[in-house]
Amino acid sequence: MNAALTAFLEKIEERSSQYIGYPVATDFDYSALFPLLQYGLNNVGDPFRDAHTDMHTKSFEREVLRFFAALFHAPEHDWWGYVTNGGSEGNLYGLYLARELYPNGMVYYSEATHYSVQKNIQLLGMQSIVIRCKENGEMDYEDLKETVQMHRHQPVIILANTGTTMTEAKDDIPTIKDILKKFAIKNHYIHCDGALAGTYLALLEKGNFDFRHGADSVAISGHKFIGSPIPCGVVLVKRSYKERIGRPVSYIGNVDTTITGSRNAISPMFLWYAITKMGKNGLLQRAKDGMDLAAYTVHQMQHAGIPAWRNDHALTVLFPQPSERLCHLWQLASENGWSHLICMPGVTKAHIDRFVQDLKEEKEAGALHTSTHGTYDAVLTS
Numbered sequence: 001m002n003a004a005l006t007a008f009l010e011k012i013e014e015r016s017s018q019y020i021g022y023p024v025a026t027d028f029d030y031s032a033l034f035p036l037l038q039y040g041l042n043n044v045g046d047p048f049r050d051a052h053t054d055m056h057t058k059s060f061e062r063e064v065l066r067f068f069a070a071l072f073h074a075p076e077h078d079w080w081g082y083v084t085n086g087g088s089e090g091n092l093y094g095l096y097l098a099r100e101l102y103p104n105g106m107v108y109y110s111e112a113t114h115y116s117v118q119k120n121i122q123l124l125g126m127q128s129i130v131i132r133c134k135e136n137g138e139m140d141y142e143d144l145k146e147t148v149q150m151h152r153h154q155p156v157i158i159l160a161n162t163g164t165t166m167t168e169a170k171d172d173i174p175t176i177k178d179i180l181k182k183f184a185i186k187n188h189y190i191h192c193d194g195a196l197a198g199t200y201l202a203l204l205e206k207g208n209f210d211f212r213h214g215a216d217s218v219a220i221s222g223h224k225f226i227g228s229p230i231p232c233g234v235v236l237v238k239r240s241y242k243e244r245i246g247r248p249v250s251y252i253g254n255v256d257t258t259i260t261g262s263r264n265a266i267s268p269m270f271l272w273y274a275i276t277k278m279g280k281n282g283l284l285q286r287a288k289d290g291m292d293l294a295a296y297t298v299h300q301m302q303h304a305g306i307p308a309w310r311n312d313h314a315l316t317v318l319f320p321q322p323s324e325r326l327c328h329l330w331q332l333a334s335e336n337g338w339s340h341l342i343c344m345p346g347v348t349k350a351h352i353d354r355f356v357q358d359l360k361e362e363k364e365a366g367a368l369h370t371s372t373h374g375t376y377d378a379v380l381t382s
Contacts, residue, residue: 020355021332021339023196023315025227026346033269041265046257047082061268067275068234071202072210072218079211081236082258083222083268087195088116089259090219090235091159092123094191096259097217097237099124100245102155102187108147109159110139112169114193117159126157136311137161137169145179155187156180162209163197166335168316168342170197170207177214190214195221195233196342197314200287203280206313216241222267225286226274227345232267286345290315293343297352304360307370315343322359323367330355 016026044051047061065081068074084090091114098105107128109117121128129147132140139161148156160171173190180188192198192209198220201207210218222232242257278286294310297317301308308319321327321339332339341347341355362368 015331018330018351020330020341020347020351021327023221023224023342023344025223025225025344028227028229028270028274030229030270030273033266033273036266036269043083043263043265043268044261048080055265057265057268057272060272061265064268064271064275065234065236068199068220069236071199071280072215072236073212074218074236075211075238078239079236080239080242080257081234082263083271084219084233084235084258085260085264085267086223086231086233087193087219087221088114088120090195090221090233091117091191091193092120093235093259094217094219094237095120095124095126095157095159097241097245098157098189098191099126101189101241102157105155105157105187105189106151107157107159108144110137110161110164110171112137112139112164112166113159113161114165114195117193127154133164133169137164137167138311139171139176141172141175141179144176145182148179148185149183152183152185155189156185158188158190160190160192160209160215162192162194162201162207163314163316165196166316166333166338166340167318168197168311168314170201170209170311170313172208173213173215174208189216191216192218194218196224196316199225199283200290200315201313203284203287204291204313211236222271224344225290226271226283228267228270228274230264230267230270232264232271234271290343290345293347293349293352296349297341297343297356300352300356301359304356305363305370306356306359306368316340317343319359320368320370322362326358326362330358 041055043056043058047058061083069079107121107126108131110131110133112133132143134140158176160173162170192215217237219235222228294315294317298308298310301319306319308317310317318338318340321334321337
């Protein structure tokens, strides 16, 4: 047993130094919280109602929720939320709430939307239509306009992206709201999937995606920009909507308002610890550092003759897909001939310089195809 654990830890430590293709911060240190792992903590039920026992972390969870409610400009007296297992659960909750409000609603989401959304729609038994996206991954609003017009007799449920999986594109909620207004569609619900970019865009005061821009609910991932050894997230909704679905459960002394019954009580502590330790200013600097590194990465790649690009205010940098060996070595995500790296906290200039050098060597050996097509040209001329 000890030998197996030692070997696995050695492997993970080594591989963590070449982990740039996925949106996970790696610079966290939660050792101060390790004593909590001695206890069976459980945040069962509504986070705003303490249970019969004291073995929970709901007071810390509420602080986390208040931080994000302020960050995303949630209605002051009309918001509610909880710490989830990740962005996918947050999206499920937003769609669940939308279905309860509009049982015959039609869900619209772009083809660049995270794969879990289609699964969530199937689980909830909802009707849906996929909308085309532009070259950079943003929703095609003309296609949305034409499609909504054909189904204007049904309530509209929009799944908008703030940071798509591959290109970190952002769907513009005010533009979507204008389309709904044009067709006089009063019964509508807009959920924002801000899993990757929501937190740092809000800190930078960029993007049109939160409650003040027309969202009815917002979901983010906690293990991405902030960082956590356990996947987690936050979902925020309008409380007046949420109150339609809760039901009391006597033996837990609480109300069942979340997707799961028992909930992870450790993840809220990680988020609370990071937010409290860094503060809003520290998190803002974290976002600025990531943006600077992404700009540096694009410059270094283009200087090396590699056609790299990124969307506005994005930590994600795209470039032609290298060899399978290099994709495995640096743990890159790839699709349609393009790969990306993400300048998450924990990725440094040293990582970028080493990786760009590897790309240059493949290019010089003729193993990296750098002829551009479609997306790169469209982004450079937009």
